[in-house]
Amino acid sequence: MKTIGILIGNNQSEYIKSLMDEFESQSKKLGIRLIFLSGYKVPSEYNEEDEFDDWMADYKFSSIFEYAGNTGCDACIICYGPISGIEGAPSMEEIINMCGDIPKMFVEIKPENNNESDVPYIIADGYNSTYAMVKHLVEEHGFSRVAFLAGPQDNYSSRERLSAYKDVMAKNNIEVTDDMVEYGDYTTGVKPLAEKLLDNNKDLEAICCANDSMARACYNVCAARGLKVGKDIAITGFDNCDISSRLRPALTTINHDSRVIVSKALDMALKLADGLSVENVECECELQIRKSCGCNSRIGVDDINLSHNSEIFAHENISDYNISAQELNDVAISLAKENERLKGRLWDVSFFVRAFMVRHIKTDEYFDFLFSMLRKEGLSNAYFFVHKTDLIYDNNGSDDTNRHMYYAGGFDEEGNTIIPVKEWHHYQISHKKGFNDYLPAEGEGNFHTYVLFAGKAQYGVMLTRADVVDNEFLLYISIQISSLLHIYNLKTREEVVVEEMERSIERVKESNQILSAISRYDDLTKILNRRGFMEQALAAIHRSPGREAIIMFGDLDHLKEINDCFGHGDGDFAINSAAKLLTGLMPREGFVARIGGDEFVAFIPVPRDQDAKEYIKTLKDNLKEAMFLFNLTCDKPYFVEISSGFTSFVCEPDIDLAKLIANSDEVLYEDKQQRRESIKKG
Numbered sequence: 001m002k003t004i005g006i007l008i009g010n011n012q013s014e015y016i017k018s019l020m021d022e023f024e025s026q027s028k029k030l031g032i033r034l035i036f037l038s039g040y041k042v043p044s045e046y047n048e049e050d051e052f053d054d055w056m057a058d059y060k061f062s063s064i065f066e067y068a069g070n071t072g073c074d075a076c077i078i079c080y081g082p083i084s085g086i087e088g089a090p091s092m093e094e095i096i097n098m099c100g101d102i103p104k105m106f107v108e109i110k111p112e113n114n115n116e117s118d119v120p121y122i123i124a125d126g127y128n129s130t131y132a133m134v135k136h137l138v139e140e141h142g143f144s145r146v147a148f149l150a151g152p153q154d155n156y157s158s159r160e161r162l163s164a165y166k167d168v169m170a171k172n173n174i175e176v177t178d179d180m181v182e183y184g185d186y187t188t189g190v191k192p193l194a195e196k197l198l199d200n201n202k203d204l205e206a207i208c209c210a211n212d213s214m215a216r217a218c219y220n221v222c223a224a225r226g227l228k229v230g231k232d233i234a235i236t237g238f239d240n241c242d243i244s245s246r247l248r249p250a251l252t253t254i255n256h257d258s259r260v261i262v263s264k265a266l267d268m269a270l271k272l273a274d275g276l277s278v279e280n281v282e283c284e285c286e287l288q289i290r291k292s293c294g295c296n297s298r299i300g301v302d303d304i305n306l307s308h309n310s311e312i313f314a315h316e317n318i319s320d321y322n323i324s325a326q327e328l329n330d331v332a333i334s335l336a337k338e339n340e341r342l343k344g345r346l347w348d349v350s351f352f353v354r355a356f357m358v359r360h361i362k363t364d365e366y367f368d369f370l371f372s373m374l375r376k377e378g379l380s381n382a383y384f385f386v387h388k389t390d391l392i393y394d395n396n397g398s399d400d401t402n403r404h405m406y407y408a409g410g411f412d413e414e415g416n417t418i419i420p421v422k423e424w425h426h427y428q429i430s431h432k433k434g435f436n437d438y439l440p441a442e443g444e445g446n447f448h449t450y451v452l453f454a455g456k457a458q459y460g461v462m463l464t465r466a467d468v469v470d471n472e473f474l475l476y477i478s479i480q481i482s483s484l485l486h487i488y489n490l491k492t493r494e495e496v497v498v499e500e501m502e503r504s505i506e507r508v509k510e511s512n513q514i515l516s517a518i519s520r521y522d523d524l525t526k527i528l529n530r531r532g533f534m535e536q537a538l539a540a541i542h543r544s545p546g547r548e549a550i551i552m553f554g555d556l557d558h559l560k561e562i563n564d565c566f567g568h569g570d571g572d573f574a575i576n577s578a579a580k581l582l583t584g585l586m587p588r589e590g591f592v593a594r595i596g597g598d599e600f601v602a603f604i605p606v607p608r609d610q611d612a613k614e615y616i617k618t619l620k621d622n623l624k625e626a627m628f629l630f631n632l633t634c635d636k637p638y639f640v641e642i643s644s645g646f647t648s649f650v651c652e653p654d655i656d657l658a659k660l661i662a663n664s665d666e667v668l669y670e671d672k673q674q675r676r677e678s679i680k681k682g
């Protein structure tokens with residue numbers, strides 16, 4: 001089964017919803033799978049609040065496109081026009097790089113730079129169709145006071161449509177001032193801009209909008225001011241979405257047929273997936289004249305979608321529609337059912353996090369409970385792909401050095417839960433093995449991808465098989481899941497802190513016990529004495545059950561001869577030198593003590609990746625080399641040398657340390673037989 005990635009922008013837009021519906025419908029007919037990566041625009045009333053900046057911002061959602069190369073798709077369709085209108089969205093060049101080696105194509109935009117020109121595209125003829133629209137308003141209606149509500153300034157389609165508007169106005173010798181153009185975001189959140197156009201342009205005759213969603217917002221602004229669309233002012237749109245025929249009066253717009261766009265885009269993508277070359281496509285658009293521009297037209301039942309909207313009931317003259325009583329009744333029943341479904345889902349979302357908080361779920365049970373909750377929400381499956389280390393992500397992007405991703409678990413259609421937490425290194429995501437490789441090999445339906453984040457921490461993504469109609473609900477669920485992951489991280493850190501505190505308390509207890517000793521250090525050498533060694537060694541053994549360690553017993557050779565021949569001052573020098581030689585031999589966790597006049601003992605943990613016998617040989621060689629180098633540079637007329645014995649053992653709570661030291665002393669005897677007859681040099 002071929003899998004095509006669909007990178008698309010703000011799916012709160014009516015046109016984007018219709019585009020996604022078409023992708024879904026046609027993919028089922030073709031028997032292919034789609035993976036949607038959708039960006040979102042946060043409602044303006046939230047995006048303007050400072051406290052939401054880190055937690056809920058457009059750039060957070062637009063980071064979803066950075067995972068395009070991880071999808072494992074056979075080809076990607078990039079609907080870049082809507083993407084470019086989202087804050088923090090990647091540039092065309094960046095998004096090409098994000099897709100990696102996956103074959104890719106653009107929809108709704110024509111690449112403008114040379115380094116993007118190799119990527120094929122399909123676009124609608126936005127310029128000529130907008131030109132026809134503005135020409136209709138100016139030349140057929142005779143309007144001269146025509147304002148333009150454009151899309152984002154950096155959006156290709158918006159610039160194209162705005163250019164057509166300006167060209168028509170210039171051809172008819174009508175001046176376009178700055179006050180006659182505003183730049184929106186292709187959503188209904190442009191009411192302040194519509195207000196501004198009306199305030200700054202007295203006797204405004206028409207507002208030409210770059211899409212239907214913004215035209216819908218203009219309807220509401222005009223209604224609030226008592227202006228009747230189609231009589232007091234003309235409003236036009238672009239796209240011919242379902243909503244355009246249901247507005248009152250019906251919206252004059254550009255028929256931008258999403259069915260043709262999607263059909264051609266999928267055909268091109270499948271050819272790219274097979275390694276074939278494709279030609280660029282430019283689709284024609286038609287002017288759809290209705291009543292909103294002031295023209296007369298009669299709307300029949302075939303022009304409206306009765307199952308989606310109740311606005312027809314509010315119309316002042318319902319007799320304008322060829323609608324039967326039975327059809328009206330069917331609309332009412334459909335709306336009532338949809339209302340009940342939406343209310344139920346709102347309750348589901350509100351209780352999602354609360355269920356975790358009330359039940360005090362333990363961290364090791366977190367994901368099992370999360371999956372059970374998702375099943376209750378009606379999801380047949382969900383798959384989680386996360387960063388091993390959370391990304392710290394802000395408006396400037398993230399640290400790419402930590403972008404390693406892993407399959408972290410999920411549940412399939414049979415209800416099986418897979419949580420490979422302990423084997424993450426076997427489930428790494430790469431350009432060669434992406435999300436698609438972990439999804440079911442068969443089964444009808446497309447997958448939607450949701451980025452998971454909280455604050456500046458970005459955790460990864462969730463994929464779930466769902467219909468487009470459920471996409472927005474699943475977005476809200478993904479936000480709840482992100483909050484749960486934030487709580488999970490906090491609880492995990494809390495457990496680490498508690499564990500560290502417990503260890504700290506134990507260390508304090510050990511320290512207090514050690515401090516209570518009369519004396520733990522040797523006065524001459526300043527290293528541990530016998531009592532200090534016994535306490536510290538026993539503490540180390542208790543901290544490391546099951547670990548191998550070594551007891552070394554050392555004896556300074558011919559101390560009596562040094563004292564007799566050179567004096568006790570040199571005897572002390574030899575003892576101190578022996579202590580320093582042995583201390584320098586110790587690894588980080590090892591320690592040495594002087595337990596008699598010329599006797600030393602050491603505790604040495606064996607490195608976990610080494611064998612005890614081999615490590616003893618290394619210690620002997622190191623000691624021999626250290627003594628050789630010391631005596632080579634020492635100007636004393638005698639050698640400072642140490643005989644040594646080593647015993648390995650496994651740390652256990654009931655170990656007999658005194659017996660181990662005695663065993664080392666016995667091994668030492670063999671080494672003593674090899675010492676010099678006299679300590680004197682020369």
